[in-house]
Structure formats: structure tokens, C-alpha cells
Amino acid sequence: MIRDTGLGSRIWRIAVWAVTILFVLNLLAMIVSVVTNSFATRWLGTWLPVAYTTRWYFSAWEEFQLHDILIVTFQVVFTVVVVSGLLGVLAAYAMARRDFAGKRLAMLVFLLPLLVPPITYGIPLATVLYQLNLAGTFWGVVLANLVPTVPFVVLVMIPFIEQIDPRIEAAARVFGASTPQLFGRILFPLLLPGMLAAMLLVLVRTIAMFELTFLTAGPTSQTLVVALYYAVFAAGVRAGQSIDAMAVIYMVATLIWLVLALRFVNPTQIVARAKQQSAH
Amino acid sequence: MSSAPLDGMVAAAGLDERVALRTRLAARGLDGTTLFVLPALLAILALFVYPFLYGLALSFRPKAGGVLGNYAHFFSDPFLYDTIWTTLRLAMPVTILNLVLAVPIAMRVRLMRRQRLLTTILVLPVTLGTVLVAEGLLNYLGPQGWFNRTLIWAGLLSGPVKLTNNYWGVFASLLITGFPFTFLLTLSYVTGIDPALEQAGAVHGASARQRFTRIILPLILPGLAITFCLSFVQAFAVFPSAVLLGAPAGPTRVISIAAYQAAFEEYDYSLASAIAMVMGAVQLAIVAAVLGARGMLYRGPVGGTKG
Numbered sequence: 001m002i003r004d005t006g007l008g009s010r011i012w013r014i015a016v017w018a019v020t021i022l023f024v025l026n027l028l029a030m031i032v033s034v035v036t037n038s039f040a041t042r043w044l045g046t047w048l049p050v051a052y053t054t055r056w057y058f059s060a061w062e063e064f065q066l067h068d069i070l071i072v073t074f075q076v077v078f079t080v081v082v083v084s085g086l087l088g089v090l091a092a093y094a095m096a097r098r099d100f101a102g103k104r105l106a107m108l109v110f111l112l113p114l115l116v117p118p119i120t121y122g123i124p125l126a127t128v129l130y131q132l133n134l135a136g137t138f139w140g141v142v143l144a145n146l147v148p149t150v151p152f153v154v155l156v157m158i159p160f161i162e163q164i165d166p167r168i169e170a171a172a173r174v175f176g177a178s179t180p181q182l183f184g185r186i187l188f189p190l191l192l193p194g195m196l197a198a199m200l201l202v203l204v205r206t207i208a209m210f211e212l213t214f215l216t217a218g219p220t221s222q223t224l225v226v227a228l229y230y231a232v233f234a235a236g237v238r239a240g241q242s243i244d245a246m247a248v249i250y251m252v253a254t255l256i257w258l259v260l261a262l263r264f265v266n267p268t269q270i271v272a273r274a275k276q277q278s279a280h
Numbered sequence: 281m282s283s284a285p286l287d288g289m290v291a292a293a294g295l296d297e298r299v300a301l302r303t304r305l306a307a308r309g310l311d312g313t314t315l316f317v318l319p320a321l322l323a324i325l326a327l328f329v330y331p332f333l334y335g336l337a338l339s340f341r342p343k344a345g346g347v348l349g350n351y352a353h354f355f356s357d358p359f360l361y362d363t364i365w366t367t368l369r370l371a372m373p374v375t376i377l378n379l380v381l382a383v384p385i386a387m388r389v390r391l392m393r394r395q396r397l398l399t400t401i402l403v404l405p406v407t408l409g410t411v412l413v414a415e416g417l418l419n420y421l422g423p424q425g426w427f428n429r430t431l432i433w434a435g436l437l438s439g440p441v442k443l444t445n446n447y448w449g450v451f452a453s454l455l456i457t458g459f460p461f462t463f464l465l466t467l468s469y470v471t472g473i474d475p476a477l478e479q480a481g482a483v484h485g486a487s488a489r490q491r492f493t494r495i496i497l498p499l500i501l502p503g504l505a506i507t508f509c510l511s512f513v514q515a516f517a518v519f520p521s522a523v524l525l526g527a528p529a530g531p532t533r534v535i536s537i538a539a540y541q542a543a544f545e546e547y548d549y550s551l552a553s554a555i556a557m558v559m560g561a562v563q564l565a566i567v568a569a570v571l572g573a574r575g576m577l578y579r580g581p582v583g584g585t586k587g
Contacts, residue, residue, distance in 0.1 A: 009488055016384050023381075024401055027456060029426050030416040031404070037419055045424055091320035098314045106321055113328045115510070116560065117517030119536045121328060123556040124335025127549045147327045150320050179312075208409035210520055215540075229411045232418070232524050240419075247415050251408060258407050262400060 031251070038244035060245035063238060064227055073223040073253070076138065076213075077206045080145045085199045087146075088153025089191070095154065096161035110151040118148065118211040126215040136218025144212040149202045156201065160194030193264055200261035207254050224250050339554035350554035360555070363535040364562055370447070370522075370534065371515035374454040378462040378511055379504060386467040387496070399467070402460035413453050414524040418444055421452060444525060450532045453521035462511045469503030470496070498578055505574035509567045516563055535559045 038056055040049030060066060091110075095103065113121070125144055126135055134140035164187070172186045210225045217226055228250050231243045305311065342349035354360045389395055405413055421427050421443040428440040443449055473496060481491045519536040526532030539559060543552030 012384075013388065016388050019381060020385050020388075020398075023459065024398070026420075026427070027401065027405060030413070030420040030456070031408075033419040033426055034412075034416045047426075047429060087320040087323055090316040094314050094317035098311070100310050100314050101308060106317060109321060109324050109329065113324060115513065117513055117563075119517045119519050119539070120556055120560045120563070121332055121335075123539050123543050123552050124338070125327065125331040126543065127338065127553060128331040128334055130549075143327055146323055150323055154320060204407050208407055208412075210409055210411050211517075214520075215544075225409060225411050228415065229520055229524070232411065232415045235418075243415065244419070247412055250412060254407055254409075255404075258403070262403075266396075266399075 034244050034247050034251070037241055038248045040241055043241075056239070056241040056245040057249070059239075060242045060249070063242060064231060064246055066224075066227075066246065066249060069222060069224055069227050070249075070253070072138070072221060073207065076141050076145065076221070076223055077203055079142050080149055080206045081199050081202050083142070084146055084149035084153050084202055085195060088150050088198070089157050089195060091150075092154045092157035092161055093187075096158045097166065110154050113147045113151050114155070118209070119215075121147065122212050122215040125212070129216055135216050136221060138221050140216045140218075141213055141221045141223070144216040145206050145209055147212065148209070149206060152202060152205070153198045156198040157191070157194055160191060160198075164190050197261060197264035200257055200264065203257045204254060204261060207250075207257070224253060335553035336557055338550050339557050342550050342554075343548055350551050351558070353551065354554060354558060360538055363533055363538045364558070366532065367516055367518070367534040367536075368562075370450055370454065370518060370532065371512055374451060374458055374515050375462075375508060375512040378455065378459045379466070379508055381459060382463040382466040382507075383470075383500075383504070386463060386470045387492070389467060390471045395467075399464060402463060404460075405457045406460050406464075410453065410457055410518075410520045411524070413456050414521040417449060417453055417456070417521075417525055421449060446527055447531045449525035450518065450522050453525050454515050454518060457521075458511055458515055461514065462507055465507045465510065466500070466504065469500050469507070472503075473499050501577050502574050505570050505577070509570050512566060512570075513563050516566075517559070535562075 036049065037043055039052045039054065041051040041053050043049035094100075095106065122144070125147065129135035129140045129144065134143065168190075169182060169186060172182050177186065207223070208225060210229060213223050214226050214229060217223065222230075224246075228243075228246055231238065231246055235243060302311070339350050340347045342353070345352060389398060392398070419425055423440040423442070427443070428437065431437040432440065443452065477495055477499075478491050481495045486494065517536055518534055519540070522528060522532045522534045522537060526534075528537050535555065536559065539552050539555035542548050542555055
């Protein structure tokens with residue numbers, strides 16, 4: 001480790017840390033201000049609210065029909081997780097184990113939905129779904145959310161599968177394991193940590209996926225984040241504290257899974273998902 | 281009767297050929313296992329590639345005018361074509377600022393032993409998403425929010441500065457959601473560089489600035505180019521925060537708002553697809569330019585060992 005001790009480098013170091021701390025402080029203050037406001041009776045022109053209450057949570061629950069929205073959200077999210085997990089792991093297995101013609105093209109097809117922002121392909125996708133009368137339905141929302149999640153699972157799972165020695169599979173074959181047995185008793189237990197990580201990340205990303213759900217959801221297939229958007233969009237109609245109470249419920253719904261996911265993955269993986277592929 | 285053995289032979293030959301075909305395919309990596317890729321591939325082809333091509337075709341079938349009617353409309357109406365400039369004016373400075381901040385901080389953080397707490401905090405805005413950040417910033421940056429209060433209390437401001445419902449609100453939200461993304465990507469590149477290279481530079485008497493500009497920077501530039509592309513593309517597609525935190529009718533009427541309005545307020549899917557294609561084309565042009573420049577850079581091992 002190199003240690004620079006000059007005055008210039010010390011000032012530089014302090015400046016870098018100051019910027020970092022400033023950023024983190026602002027970020028945390030932003031989140032805390034949402035939480036504080038959600039418990040505030042009245043908060044105008046003072047540092048802290050006059051008094052605290054929990055009644056906004058009850059009113060938000062009633063006003064925004066959060067019961068129904070939460071059920072829809074978790075139905076959508078769990079369907080997306082299961083379908084994308086199944087499709088993604090199968091595809092990742094083939095991509096990791098076989099070297100076939102057109103593999104690079106397949107990789108490109110899997111990479112593109114992760115690189116193109118959702119709003120860009122969301123509008124043509126919503127158009128197609130409207131033509132098929134799928135937009136506005138539960139399955140329309142699920143289908144739209146599969147676009148970024150299936151490639152995500154594929155790209156997260158490929159390195160996990162490559163880590164498993166193919167000779168383990170060969171040994172199982174020698175001892176007469178059938179393909180279902182091979183998957184169920186050899187690969188599944190070995191892949192479980194990776195699959196859990198990938199699926200938890202899909203869960204977090206799908207709860208927070210605004211654009212695609214927003215473009216394809218109807219009144220009965222809204223998820224929490226879309227409902228939150230409409231509430232903020234129509235701010236002034238309802239009390240700000242009520243909207244923030246919903247925002248806190250949304251945060252809790254997301255962060256539970258994030259905390260769980262962080263037990264299995266390094267935070268950088270949430271962002272740098274395809275390092276092996278993109279950094280050649 | 282007499283032809284039975286012959287049939288058998290033909291069948292056997294056919295079987296041989298089938299086996300041969302299977303082995304030949306297997307040798308090229310095509311067997312039952314390869315087929316596992318198909319469900320996912322078909323799903324993406326149907327839900328991503330097909331809609332994109334459909335949208336492209338649809339954009340050439342405008343409600344009025346010739347084949348290029350939508351594009352002619354887009355590039356002749358300042359209300360529409362100005363959105364490109366509006367979006368670039370937001371996305372470019374934010375992306376560059378994010379990178380400029382991310383590199384020195386990543387250089388520092390890579391020396392830390394306990395990075396996990398910081399990276400976990402930074403992952404928060406990425407996971408919470410733009411809608412929540414927009415709502416949070418509306419509170420926090422508002423005229424009565426903690427940000428303005430602190431600055432007034434510290435004597436830096438005489439009155440609250442307007443930071444919401446304008447350009448700066450969207451800028452702040454892109455910074456809050458974009459910086460962690462840029463930083464974590466940069467960190468993963470910076471930590472990939474063998475510290476031995478920098479130590480070798482130090483042994484030869486290179487100052488900290490020289491070590492950075494001569495050793496680290498050339499090695500991470502290709503990675504930074506990728507990071508720039510990914511961050512820029514995300515920032516260029518800004519949508520919820522431009523509506524909630526900006527002035528969607530004026531200074532932050534970004535291109536995704538134009539596309540959304542065309543599709544869901546005017547129900548002109550053809551024009552909306554055209555705008556989405558223009559959005560994709562601008563993103564692609566910038567990414568291609570950056571990656572083209574990246575091709576001129578050094579790309580090779582960042583390890584210190586031979587080979």
C-alpha cells in the first residue's frame with residue numbers, strides 16, 4: 001500500500017471524503033425526510049414536525065387501496081420471479097455448458113434489453129401488447145417485466161454455472177443419474193445460492209420497475225410503484241403525509257428483499273451485472 | 281420377403297446417418313442441452329426484438345403524410361425536436377459529473393477494508409427507484425425542506441432557493457440515482473487493477489498525480505467508456521423524475537415525455553414509435569461515438585503478472 005504524506009495529498013484526501021460524506025448525508029436525509037413526514041401531524045416551516053402520529057398509514061391504506069395494490073404487486077412480482085428464474089437458469093445452463101453456433105448472437109440478444117432503457121422499448125412493447133389486448137391485464141404486466149429480468153437471470157447465472165465442475169455432472173451420469181435426477185440432486189443444490197441471489201435481485205428490481213409497469217398496467221394491474229407515481233403526480237389532492245406513508249410502505253416492501261439479497265451478493269453485483277461479458 | 285434384409289440394412293444405414301448427424305451436431309455444440317436456451321431466447325425475441333421491429337415498421341406508417349411523415353413531423357416541430365436538446369442538456373452534464381466524482385472516490389474506497397457499508401448505502405437509491413427519489417427530493421429540496429433550511433441556517437443563503445419543479449430538481453434526482461450506479465461500476469473496474477503496477481510506478485519515483493494519469497487512467501479508460509455509455513443511456517431515458525420533480529411542460533420536457541404523450545394522450549402510436557426510435561437512435565449514436573473512441577485505447581490485461 002502506498003501512503004502519500006504530503007500536504008497536497010492530505011487536502012485532496014479530505015476533499016474526496018468530504019464529497020462522499022456530503023453525498024451520503026444528503027441521500028440519507030432525503031430518505032429520513034420521507035419517513036419523518038409520514039409520521040408528522042403538521043410540518044410547516046419548522047425543522048421537525050409539531051407532533052407525531054401513525055394515522056396517515058391508516059388513511060393511506062384506505063385511500064390508495066393499498067391492500068389490493070400490494071396483493072397485485074406481489075402476484076406480479078412472484079410470477080415474474082418464477083418465470084424468469086425458470087427460463088433464465090435453463091438458458092444460462094445451455095450458454096455456460098455448450099459452445100454452439102450463434103452463441104454470440106444469443107448473448108447479444110440477452111444483453112440488449114439490459115442496455116436499452118425500458119422507456120425506449122417500453123412504448124413499442126406496450127403498442128404490441130395493446131394490439132393483442134394484453135395491455136392493462138395482469139399477464140401484460142408480467143410479460144413486459146420479463147424483458148429485463150430473463151436476461152438478467154441469464155447473465156447472473158452464467159458465471160455461477162461455469163464455476164461448477166462439469167466432471168461432477170459426468171460422475172453423476174456414470175453412476176446412472178437421469179437428466180431430472182441430475183438437475184434435481186446435483187445441479188439444483190449446487191446452484192441454489194446463485195439462484196436465490198439472482199431471484200432476489202429480480203424481485204427487488206421488479207418491485208422498483210416503474211416504466212414498463214406504468215406503460216402496460218391498467219387500473220386493476222397497478223403495482224405499488226405505479227400507484228405511488230400517480231399519488232405524487234396528483235399531489236395536492238391528498239395530504240402529503242399520506243403519500244409519504246405510502247412511500248414508506250413501498251420502501252419497506254423493497255428493502256426487506258434488498259437486505260435478504262445482500263446476504264448472498266456483493267452490492268456491486270446489483271449494478272455491475274454483466275462484468276464478465278461487457279469487460280472483455 | 282427377400283427384400284427384408286435389405287430394408288434392415290437401409291434402416292440401419294439411416295440409423296447410422298441419424299447417429300452421425302447427432303454426433304456431428306453435438307460436436308458443434310448442438311444437442312438437447314443447447315435447446316434449453318430456446319424458451320428464454322424466444323421470450324426475448326417475442327417481447328423485445330419483435331416489438332422493436334414492429335415499432336420501427338409502425339413509425340413509417342404515419343397517420344398522415346408519406347413514409348417519413350412522422351420523422352418529418354418530429355424534426356419540423358420545435359415542440360418535439362427540442363426535446364432531444366432538452367434531454368441532452370440534462371443527461372450529458374449529469375453523466376460527466378457522475379464520472380468525475382466517481383473516479384477519485386472509487387480510487388479512495390478501493391483502499392478501504394470495509395467497503396460494504398458504503399456500497400450498501402449507495403445501492404439504496406438504485407433499488408428504491410426514481411419515483412421514490414423524486415418524492416423524497418420534493419420534500420427534501422423544497423422551499424421548507426432540510427436542504428434549504430440548512431443552507432439558510434449556515435448563512436449561505438438569505439432565502440430559499442428553488443430546486444424543485446425545474447431543471448435542478450431533475451438534475452439532483454439524476455445525480456442521486458445515477459452516481460451510485462456510476463460509482464459502483466467504476467469501483468469494480470478500479471479494484472480490478474493490480475496494485476503492484478502502481479507500486480512499481482511509485483518505486484520509480486512517480487508522484488500520485490503521475491501514477492494516476494500515466495498508470496491508472498489508461499487502464500480504466502476503456503472501462504470508464506463503458507460506464508459512461510451505461511450511465512448516459514440511463515440518464516437519457518429519464519422519465520418519472522422529469523415529470524414529478526421537473527417542469528414537464530417546459531425546461532424538462534424530455535424526449536420520453538414527448539413519446540409518452542404521443543402514445544397515451546394523443547393515441548398516435550405511430551408517432552410515439554417514431555419518437556422512441558429517435559430516442560434509441562440518439563442513444564446509439566452517442567454510445568457508438570464513445571465506443572469508437574474506446575477502440576483507440578489500450579485494451580489488455582490489467583494484472584501485473586506476465587502473460
